[in-house]
Amino acid sequence: MLTIRLHDTRSGELRELIPREDRHVGIYACGPTVYGRIHVGNARPFVVFSLLKRFLQHEGLDVTLVINITDVNDKIYDAARPLDIPSADLADEMAAHYKADTAALGLGRPDAEPLASETIEPIVALIAALIERGHAYAVEGDVYFRVRSDPEYGTLSRRAVDEMNQGEGVEGADRKEDPLDFALWKAHKEGEDSVWYAPWGRGRPGWHIECSAMAEELLGVGFEIHGGGNDLVFPHHENEAAQTRSARGAELAQIWMHNGMLQFGEEKMAKSVGNVALLHEVLDDVGRNALVMLFVGAHYRQPMAFDDMRLMEALARVARVRDAARGLVDGPSPPEMRPLRDAFFAALAEDFNTPAALGALFEWINERHQRRDEPVGRADLVEMLSVLGLENLAEHGGEAGAEELEMLDERQAARNAGNYAEADRIRNELRARGWEVRDSSAGPQLVRIEQ
Ligand SMILES: [Zn+2]
Numbered sequence: 001m002l003t004i005r006l007h008d009t010r011s012g013e014l015r016e017l018i019p020r021e022d023r024h025v026g027i028y029a030c031g032p033t034v035y036g037r038i039h040v041g042n043a044r045p046f047v048v049f050s051l052l053k054r055f056l057q058h059e060g061l062d063v064t065l066v067i068n069i070t071d072v073n074d075k076i077y078d079a080a081r082p083l084d085i086p087s088a089d090l091a092d093e094m095a096a097h098y099k100a101d102t103a104a105l106g107l108g109r110p111d112a113e114p115l116a117s118e119t120i121e122p123i124v125a126l127i128a129a130l131i132e133r134g135h136a137y138a139v140e141g142d143v144y145f146r147v148r149s150d151p152e153y154g155t156l157s158r159r160a161v162d163e164m165n166q167g168e169g170v171e172g173a174d175r176k177e178d179p180l181d182f183a184l185w186k187a188h189k190e191g192e193d194s195v196w197y198a199p200w201g202r203g204r205p206g207w208h209i210e211c212s213a214m215a216e217e218l219l220g221v222g223f224e225i226h227g228g229g230n231d232l233v234f235p236h237h238e239n240e241a242a243q244t245r246s247a248r249g250a251e252l253a254q255i256w257m258h259n260g261m262l263q264f265g266e267e268k269m270a271k272s273v274g275n276v277a278l279l280h281e282v283l284d285d286v287g288r289n290a291l292v293m294l295f296v297g298a299h300y301r302q303p304m305a306f307d308d309m310r311l312m313e314a315l316a317r318v319a320r321v322r323d324a325a326r327g328l329v330d331g332p333s334p335p336e337m338r339p340l341r342d343a344f345f346a347a348l349a350e351d352f353n354t355p356a357a358l359g360a361l362f363e364w365i366n367e368r369h370q371r372r373d374e375p376v377g378r379a380d381l382v383e384m385l386s387v388l389g390l391e392n393l394a395e396h397g398g399e400a401g402a403e404e405l406e407m408l409d410e411r412q413a414a415r416n417a418g419n420y421a422e423a424d425r426i427r428n429e430l431r432a433r434g435w436e437v438r439d440s441s442a443g444p445q446l447v448r449i450e451q
Contacts, residue, residue: 001059002349006225007301009233009256010156010241014351017056017255019224024062026223027053028215028253030232031113033070033207034094035079038101039276040291040306041229041262041269047292047389048259048300048352049227050107054387055348066218067110068211069095071117072204077192087193088117101280106288107389112218116210117194123205123213124198126247127184131200135246139175141187141201147180150242156256157234166235182239184209208239215252216244226253230260230301231268260303269306277306289390290314296354296388317362318393322447324365325381325394333380334371340364341380348387357384400446404435411437412444 005014019025029049032042046067053063071091080087095115103109116123127143130136135149147153147161154161166182173179183206188195195202205213215226221244228237237256244252262269269276282291294314298304333341340363347356361384368376378394385391400408411426427437435446 001061002345004056004059004349005351006255006257007351008254009230009237009258010158012158015255017224019061020222023060024064025056025225026064026066026219027225027227028066028068028211028219028223029110029226030211030228030236031067031069032098033073033075034091034098035073035076036094036271037097037278037280039269039271040279040282041276043102043105043279044259044262044295044300044304045228046102047105047107047295050105050110051296051354051387051389052225052227052352054389055345055352058345058383058387059349064112064219065110066112066114066215068114068116068214069098070207070210071095071115072194072210073116073207080193081191091117097280101283104280104283104288105292105389106392107292114214114218116205116214119210119214119217120196120205122217123209124196126213126216126243127205127209128199129247130184130243133246136184137177138185138200141185141203142172142175142183143185143200144172144176144181145184145239145243145246146177147182147242148178150246152245153242154238156241157238159234159238164234166239182206182208182235184243208236209243211236212240212243212247212252215240216248221248221250221252223253225255225257227257227259230258233258257300259300260298262306263303264306268303282311286311286315289318289393292389293317296358296390299355300352318390320362320365321385321390321393324368325378326447328368328378328381328394329375331377331379333377337364337367337376337380340367341384344384345387354388358388361385361388400435404430404433404446408437408444408446 004017006017008015027049029045032038049065053065056063076087076091080090083090127136130145131138131143136143136145161180164180166180168182172183185198185200185203185205187201187203194204196204241252264275267273267275290311294310297314340360343360344357347353347360364380382391382394385394407426407430411423414422414426430437431449434449436449438445438447
């Protein structure tokens with residue numbers, strides 16, 4: 001197994017991944033708040049951590065990937081109200097869309113997808129532990145975390161405590177001991193249609209405590225990797241870390257991994273900016289292969305540009321891989337090409353550098369083209385593509401049927417007779433059946449259209 005190092009936001013350094021138990025790694029990544037369809041930017045952590053899991057499995061580790069679903073939240077109440085439907089119905093509907101949209105990425109599902117609404121008991125127990133230890137206090141049915149009671153507060157986002165703003169606005173300002181404190185539990189308010197019972201009153205949990213409780217329930221305390229978008233470092237992850245540290249006397253996670261945002265030009269893709277491309281629409285437009293290719297072409301920590309030009313580039317890369325895979329034979333790849341395969345995995349072991357890995361993969365493809373006239377085994381290429389979720393590009397494509405091959409001949413005959421309109425008609429008919437006609441030096445060929 002390779003030594004795997006990942007960038008840890010808390011230390012600001014690359015840290016070696018050292019499993020608590022022999023060869024088992026727990027990953028918790030913060031998932032969506034389900035109040036609308038997700039956009040491509042929301043899909044980035046899903047892709048990054050699903051692929052990281054594949055890589056760790058490739059290295060012989062046993063991985064449990066947890067991506068939660070936040071189904072109790074102010075945003076859901078706000079979105080359900082004008083629609084005049086129960087907030088729980090909206091959350092159910094959007095959670096189902098989220099699962100279908102991400103399933104279409106073709107990367108499988110996380111091992112667990114806990115819902116906040118199904119974790120209330122552990123949430124209440126965790127809040128009770130914080131009150132008991134003097135790290136939280138109840139006031140008028142709300143419960144707040146006492147930020148200054150945690151001497152380590154601020155060490156994840158590496159900010160000075162006095163410069164922080166929880167972003168809770170005026171809500172609860174008159175009840176907090178200190179403006180820095182944040183809500184663990186919110187007393188029931190007029191217009192909120194879901195409510196749970198706790199020793200300090202009826203209401204609902206705050207967002208940050210939901211994740212501390214769900215992560216501990218499924219992975220314990222001190223698990224290996226906590227992930228999410230870098231917009232969550234403060235306050236969400238800072239607060240998750242503070243809650244667990246204060247209640248349990250131990251750190252929630254060893255390594256905090258954060259992915260960069262998607263950019264449209266100079267702007268971050270966000271609902272609040274109004275520049276979103278919905279995941280299911282992009283998948284309909286370009287297919288999952290191109291979108292996964294686009295994601296792996298950028299380092300997870302960097303902002304990722306998303307526009308038509310980048311999508312076209314990704315489509316071209318998909319076609320290049322598929323072209324290279326065509327004509328490979330079953331079995332091991334030539335040993336002289338092995339260093340390129342090794343460079344691919346070495347790049348992933350050093351902070352999951354997928355663009356560097358992709359570079360090695362394309363060098364492998366160049367090398368394969370140098371060997372046009374000899375049989376080249378597909379094993380290395382399949383192994384590399386599998387970790388990127390693109391193994392289907394190297395599968396034996398379905399062979400065209402007799403009918404399609406006959407149409408190909410008819411098209412060629414039409415062209416030879418100068419009947420280009422008829423040739424184009426047949427080409428379009430083939431395209432509708434999922435076959436692209438490619439004219440090569442060896443004559444026209446049918447190539448499966450990639451979606
Ligand atoms: Zn979270």
